Amino acid sequence: MIVRIMGEGQVRLDDTHVTELNKLDDELLAEMEHGDEAGFRRTLTALLEEVRRLGAPLPDDSLEPSELILPSPDASLEEVREMLSGDGLIPG
Template sequence: MIVRIMGEGQVRLADSHLTELNKLDDELLAEMENGDGPGFRRTFDALLAKVRELGDPVPDDSLEPSDLILPSPDATLDEVREMLSDDGLIPG
């Protein structure tokens, strides 16, 4: 799966990592629902860090369609909320 972090680029991520990422995504959803700004920031940063850690960068000159688009690292709680689906940011 190709994941784009807005403003950064893309990484290729094995589907097997989705379970691990979904745990962080579930935490993020709960913090957003509770209006926990500091918790949201901490978990959102951890989610993006985990995507970077587990993914392999896609070369900038490669034109790969993104399977998943994540907000930029400086996105606010409200901006992330606008991008959410029923499953959160990560499907599944």
């Protein structure tokens, strides 16, 4: 799957990692629902770090369609809330 981190670029991520990323996504969703800004910031950072660690960066000139779009590391709680679907940032 191709994942875009807004403001950074794209990475190719094996579909097998979705389950472990969903755990962080669930934490992020719970922190957002409780208005836990510090927890939200910590978990968003952890989620993006995992995507970077597990994924392979695509060249900057690559124009692959992104299957998943994640917020930038400095996105606000409100900005991320607007991006959410019923399942969080990561479907599944």
